[in-house]
Amino acid sequence: MTRETLVTAHRQGIAVLDGLIAHGRGEAFDYLLGEETSAPALVAERAAAAYLVTAKRPVISVNGNVAALAAKEVARLAVAIPARIEVNLFHRTNARVKRVVRALERAGAKDVLGLRPDARIPGLASNRARCHRSGIYAADVVLIPLEDGDRAEALGRMGKSVISVDLNPLSRTTLAATVPIVDEVTRALPNVARFARTMQKKPREAERIVRTYDGAGNLAAVYAFLRLRLANLVQTSRNQRSRAH
Amino acid sequence: MTRETLVTAHRQGIAVLDGLIAHGRGEAFDYLLGEETSAPALVAERAAAAYLVTAKRPVISVNGNVAALAAKEVARLAVAIPARIEVNLFHRTNARVKRVVRALERAGAKDVLGLRPDARIPGLASNRARCHRSGIYAADVVLIPLEDGDRAEALGRMGKSVISVDLNPLSRTTLAATVPIVDEVTRALPNVARFARTMQKKPREAERIVRTYDGAGNLAAVYAFLRLRLANLVQTSRNQRSRAH
Numbered sequence: 001m002t003r004e005t006l007v008t009a010h011r012q013g014i015a016v017l018d019g020l021i022a023h024g025r026g027e028a029f030d031y032l033l034g035e036e037t038s039a040p041a042l043v044a045e046r047a048a049a050a051y052l053v054t055a056k057r058p059v060i061s062v063n064g065n066v067a068a069l070a071a072k073e074v075a076r077l078a079v080a081i082p083a084r085i086e087v088n089l090f091h092r093t094n095a096r097v098k099r100v101v102r103a104l105e106r107a108g109a110k111d112v113l114g115l116r117p118d119a120r121i122p123g124l125a126s127n128r129a130r131c132h133r134s135g136i137y138a139a140d141v142v143l144i145p146l147e148d149g150d151r152a153e154a155l156g157r158m159g160k161s162v163i164s165v166d167l168n169p170l171s172r173t174t175l176a177a178t179v180p181i182v183d184e185v186t187r188a189l190p191n192v193a194r195f196a197r198t199m200q201k202k203p204r205e206a207e208r209i210v211r212t213y214d215g216a217g218n219l220a221a222v223y224a225f226l227r228l229r230l231a232n233l234v235q236t237s238r239n240q241r242s243r244a245h
Numbered sequence: 246m247t248r249e250t251l252v253t254a255h256r257q258g259i260a261v262l263d264g265l266i267a268h269g270r271g272e273a274f275d276y277l278l279g280e281e282t283s284a285p286a287l288v289a290e291r292a293a294a295a296y297l298v299t300a301k302r303p304v305i306s307v308n309g310n311v312a313a314l315a316a317k318e319v320a321r322l323a324v325a326i327p328a329r330i331e332v333n334l335f336h337r338t339n340a341r342v343k344r345v346v347r348a349l350e351r352a353g354a355k356d357v358l359g360l361r362p363d364a365r366i367p368g369l370a371s372n373r374a375r376c377h378r379s380g381i382y383a384a385d386v387v388l389i390p391l392e393d394g395d396r397a398e399a400l401g402r403m404g405k406s407v408i409s410v411d412l413n414p415l416s417r418t419t420l421a422a423t424v425p426i427v428d429e430v431t432r433a434l435p436n437v438a439r440f441a442r443t444m445q446k447k448p449r450e451a452e453r454i455v456r457t458y459d460g461a462g463n464l465a466a467v468y469a470f471l472r473l474r475l476a477n478l479v480q481t482s483r484n485q486r487s488r489a490h
Contacts, residue, residue: 007262017252017265024269025276028413156489168273170478175486216486223479230475233415234468241420241461244401 002069002186009068013099016091019065022146029167030184034229037191040221041183047218048143048163048179049195050209055141055161058083062114063090066145066185067100071107073189074145078109080193080200083143086135087114090148092127123154143192144173145185152176165189169222178215182222247314247431254313258344261336264310267391274412275429279474282436285466286428292463293388293408293424294440295454300386300406303328307359308335311390311430312345316352318434319390323354325438325445328388331380332359335393337372368399388437389418390430397421410434414467424460427467 006023009015037045052058060074060083067074067087078085087100094115101112117130119137128151131137142155145165149172155162156176164177165188174180181188199206251268254260282290297303305319305328312319312332323330332345339360346357362375364382373396376382387400390410394417400407401421409422410433419425426433444451 003263003266006266010262017255017262018248020262020265021248021251021269021272024266024271025273026269027266028270028273031270031415153489170276170482175482176489178490216483216490219486220483223482227472227475227479230472234472237415237420237468238461238465241464244398244421245423245461 006065006068009064009103012103013096014103015064015068018091019063019068023065023069026146026167026184029169029182032226032229032233033167033182035184037183037187038222038225040218040225041181041188042191043221044179044181044218045183045188045191046195047209047213048181048192049199050206050213051141051161051163051179052081052083052143052192053196053199053206054203054210055081055083055139057139058141058143059136059139060085060143061088061136061145061147062086062100062104062112063088063146064096064100067103070145070185070189071104071109073186073193075104075107075109077143077189077193077196080196084135084139085109085112086132087112088128088131088136088151090128090151092130121151121154121158123157124150129154144177145189147173149173149176169219169226174219179213180215180219182219251310251313254309254348257348258341259348260309260313263336264308264313268310268314271391271412271429274414274427277471277474277478278412278427280429282428282432283467283470285463285470286426286433287436288466289424289426289460289463290428290433290436291440292454292458293426293437294444295451295458296386296406296408296424297326297328297388297437298441298444298451299448299455300326300328300384302384303386303388304380304384305330305388306333306381306390306392307331307345307349307357308333308391309341309345312348315390315430315434316349316354318431318438320349320352320354322388322434322438322441325441329380329384330354330357331377332357333373333376333381333396335373335396337375366396366399366403368402369395374399389422390434392418394418394421414464414471419464422460424458425464427464 113132113135119133120129143163152173161178163179358377358380364378365374397418406423408424
């Protein structure tokens, strides 16, 4: 079903072909992770909510795949925090930005930035650097679902707290993020929104989580989980193969 | 570069969008495997050569992704064995079969089957089942690079020896194959061709390998290699992250 959605989004000019290949990579990792939110991912999602709720200028960055797969989830999360939404495309054309903005608006998003960029992210080439002064450029906390490593690293160098959503637990994006969420985007964003709604009522708890959150420790737990899953998968596969042959 | 090739092949109507997503899944596994032929994969490639060289009616099955990524490698392997080539598409239309046949012929392949199927693989629905009586249907050994699990299993049920090339060490295709090769297709096929050329001169060795080959044992070695690679990757990632933060 997700594949169908993405293929349709490609036909509509929202997702690009590279985005389809990237989605396939995510699928492989999600298969290894068991296609559900792991305990360490849930901890990261709670930390993400704490960072977003206590931020002065939180922004959610959206690309073609995110708009195709999780427009509604982005719109709802933006309300829950509340945060700005900015469209930021790797293969940027104005026509494509417009289509992505429209897809987000149809899903309920308001005041989506991206069409009139007036600033640049330092250290990135060409169109990929363009952003809004009132959006990503001035943000203190940026949520970047399905983002590439270059942008994740560049935003980190600007001193921002970066929250990634990426199924590859070893990607440069995951390694660069302050709060790396290793989970599928349509599972991750509603979890973050749920935690955000609870934390709105408990600002002290949110502040404590931000102060004490250990990204490296959380990733270590993700890796331990992945090793365990792999061992289980191998055992299951052996049994299946010996039954088949 | 591989991604570019595939995107171009999609524009030419050779690779389909599902094929791009499937390629992404392969990329993720190849990343975990280290993007080179592992020792267990090399053993499987030698066994594949032995099966193909000693076969009475060996056939190489080719789909859109294989034609896009490895047309030359297929053509050369077909000469080395020698084997028939048959185009067999999941999303079959006559126009697409023609384009794939032409891509193979441009790469040097001769007498490619696929355009006038006159038999069916039992247990498969609709167009995916169509094949040639003088090709896949009557083959005793079939090489199926980048194939889906249903077809791999159906060919196995027909009593054929099935050789798969699939980067997912846990896929149904890999589990169903007599000789599962867990390697990237443009690395795997030339290796099989090289082994085939040597074995042409040593028929007794080829027969011995076919007699003694242990697919389950080989897969166990692949899994052990994958666990080792994962442990190394995790260590490298931890070092990178602690340098970056």
